[in-house]
Amino acid sequence: MGKTVAEKIFDAHHVDCPSGDIHVISLDAVFCHEITTPIAITDLMERGKDRVFDPSKIKAVIDHVTPAKDSKTAMQGKILRDWAIRHGIKDFFDIGRNGVCHAIFPEKGFVRPGFTIIMGDSHTCTHGAFGAFAAGVGTTDLEVGILKGVCAFKKPESIKVNIFNSANNPPNSGNLPKGVYAKDVILSLIGQIGVNGATNKVVEFCGPVVDKMSMDERMTLCNMAVEAGATSGICAPDMVTVEYLWQFIKDEYTSKEAALQSFSKFRPDNDANYFKIIDMDISSLQPQVTFGYKPDQVKPVSQMEGTRIDQVYIGSCTNGRLEDLEIAASILQGKKIADSVRGIVSPATPDIYSKALDKGIIKIFMDAGFCVTNPTCGACLGMSNGVLADGEVCASTTNRNFNGRMGKGGMVHLMSPATAAASAIKGYIANSDIYLL
Amino acid sequence: MKNFNGKVLFLDRSDINTDEIIPAKYLTEISKEALKPYLLEDIVLQGFNQAKDIKGKSVVVTRDNFGCGSSREHAPWAFEVNGINLVIASGFARIFRQNMFNCGMMAVEIDKALLDRIFNLFADKDTAVETDMDKMTFKFIADDLIEIVPFTISEYDFSLVKAGGWVDYADKNY
Known part of the structure; x- marks a missing residue:
């Protein structure tokens, strides 16, 4: 019997089978950010186990709230920063060089086919695009990953x-x-x-x-x-x-x-x-838009057209990469967003930002009336840089439309950068087809 | 081992996600205790009263795919600091389930038909659960109404519950 990609990767990383169908596998990389890692670090210190299995295989970034917005987020950054310095973790990306984890780590070449990767972030599955097994985990699994370079999974x-x-x-x-x-x-x-x-x-x-x-x-x-x-x-x-x-x-x-x-x-x-x-x-697939509080509540844009929006957000680990900005800019070029709409774009990494500047994309966004923020996850999960007020609606290129996700009482409609750009111009959810040649 | 006995909080909905359990804006807290007042703050559930319904509860009984969404271990922690160490459902999101056992807590799956029966019999009553870890049973009690529900968890999950979590287990074994 042949094997799937995941089975081949698991076989190549086998460490132990502690019971039944549980497989402990070795890790090629452990990715860290400032929201879920500091508690792991603090716990390791309290246990007298402030060690890392291999500083060259640990990559860390401050991305969720950056620049820090208050004393608490400043402390989260500080714990991560101090730890990276203390353990000689060279691939640590701080303000000015930081970007959304699932955009910057691939961009730096840290993901390879056949790799096993964990991170205390559910969207770690992104890195599977390279033929890797990449899984989001909680703080305890992350902690063990940092300490021992292993993680336990049921063979999926x-x-x-x-x-x-x-x-x-x-x-x-x-x-x-x-x-x-x-x-x-x-x-x-x-x-x-x-x-x-x-x-x-x-x-x-x-x-x-x-x-x-x-x-x-x-x-x-x-x-x-x-x-x-x-x-x-x-x-x-x-x-x-x-x-x-x-x-x-x-x-x-x-x-x-x-x-x-x-x-x-x-x-x-x-x-x-x-x-x-x-x-x-996908021959008859139309652009898709979510309508409820779950990402499986999707409709073709034609059935959502005209839905009122207050904010348009283009960015995140889902759609904040250069191609995403290029597509949105191709629609926004020479146009203004509706007066009733706030537009926010967050290039996912400094490199993407810089290339978007060189290509004139940032200028297009600014001329259209968008606010351009530094690379950060902030708005996507309602932490900073674009939080919604109660009753507000956001057309967003992010990944979650959960209740309160981008701010308490706010509504999120997930969509592509093209649909988001078209919606920004119209001031309501709109199909991008009228702007595409 | 942690306490797996006590009053039941019924959450009658599938796909309750970790943003509903603990919103992201509270992820800037460094201590687990600080999460206590915010448990289930954003849950979409008719009739649920955060201020009244959580107090005094030790067990959650809910539906399917509980804990989907974010990987935040703050979700189990928010339950833990409220004295809830056991969630019973017909299914869990992978990361949430693993986080529970990694903390020495329990996320136990029971058959959907059995779960339906528990909801039908007990959801509108003041219900308590007694967990027997030797016999692997939950005893649901509401006045003179009693229902014994057998459950299984793997040997590995049980070892995490006994060890109080994954960190010490892994550091000793790998």
């Missing part, structure tokens, strides 16, 4: 999601319909399988549409796997993965083909056993 079964477009000619060209993006694909999938549809499972994305996707798009796809309950999203490594990573791995391999050959050991076998296989034809 995988759900294969084969994404194709039957309207394409030739049939395997993998093109998305006009105005439809990776965000719409994943929202549609979550709507189909539900917020519990992949609990304890890995979602392995494949098919012509995924093959054609850039790494930015694959990260958007994998990022929201957890909204269906998945442990990790995964895209098998291919030449797109190699091209993205090449600047970091060119000294390790003689050629890109050699790198691909090496990474191919983490591609699934043809006869791998899946818990379920979902064939997803």
Whole structure:
């Protein structure tokens, strides 16, 4: 019997099987941010175990509230900063060099095919876009990861999601319909399988549409796997993965083909056993928008058109990357957002911000009337930089529409950057198709 | 081991997420105790009264996919500092479930039909649970109404409950 990507990665990292179906695996990377790590650090200190398993495999960033907004968040940053210095953690990203964890860590080349990664953050599943097993964990698992470089999981079964477009000619060209993006694909999938549809499972994305996707798009796809309950999203490594990573791995391999050959050991076998296989034809998919307090409550934009909004937020680990800003800017170019709407854009990393400046994208946003913030997670979870007031509505490119998520009493409608940009101009939820050539 | 006995708080809804259990704005707290007043502050649940309904409760009985969303261990901690160490449901989100056992608390799955029966019999009554860790049973009690519900947890999960959590276990074994 062949193996899935996750099974191959688990086999390559086996440490122990303490009982039944529990597998302790070794970790290639432990990612940390200032919200969930400080309590782990404090607890380790109280236990007299203030150690790290390997400072080169620990990466840390201050991203959720940055710059610090008050004494408490300043202290969280300080605990993380002091700890990084104390243990010689060189890959620590502080203000000015910091970005949203799930955007900056891949950008720095810290994620490789076949890696095992944990972080005290549920959207860690994003990094599966590189053919890694990457799982969000709580503070205790993080603490053990920091201390011992291991984590325990049930060996997850995988759900294969084969994404194709039957309207394409030739049939395997993998093109998305006009105005439809990776965000719409994943929202549609979550709507189909539900917020519990992949609990304890890995979602392995494949098919012509995924093959054609850039790494930015694959990260958007994998990022929201957890909204269906998945442990990790995964895209098998291919030449797109190699091209993205090449600047970091060119000294390790003689050629890109050699790198691909090496990474191919983490591609699934043809006869791998899946818990379920979902064939997803996106030929008639429309842009998707959420309507309730759960990410599986999605409708085509045509049914949401005209919904009042107070704020538009473009950013986050889901959709704050360069391609996302480019798409939104292509719609906003030469236009103003509605007077009734507050527009906020947060490029996810300093590098994305800088490139967006060079390409004139930031100017387009500013001319349209957007506020451009520094890279941070803040608004997405109602911590800073764009919190909603009671009764306000936000059109958002983030990943969660939970009650109170972006501020107590606020309503969040999740959508793609294109739909968010079109909605900003109109002042209500709108389809981007009228602005697309 | 922690206490797994006491009065029941029924939360009759599936997909209750960790933002509802403890909103993100409280994640800036460094101490677990500071989370105490904010438990279930943003829950969407008809008739739920945060100020009255939590006090004196030690066990939560709820529906499916409990604890979905964020990985925040602040969710189990917010229960713990309110004296609640046991959640019974027909299903849990993976991270929440693991966080509970990692803290030496219990997230126990029981069959949906059995859960329906418990809700039907007890949800509108002043109910208590007695947990027998040797026999692996929950005894639901409301006046003279008694229902014994068997449960299973894995040997590994039980070892975490006995050890009081995963940190010491892992440091000793790996």
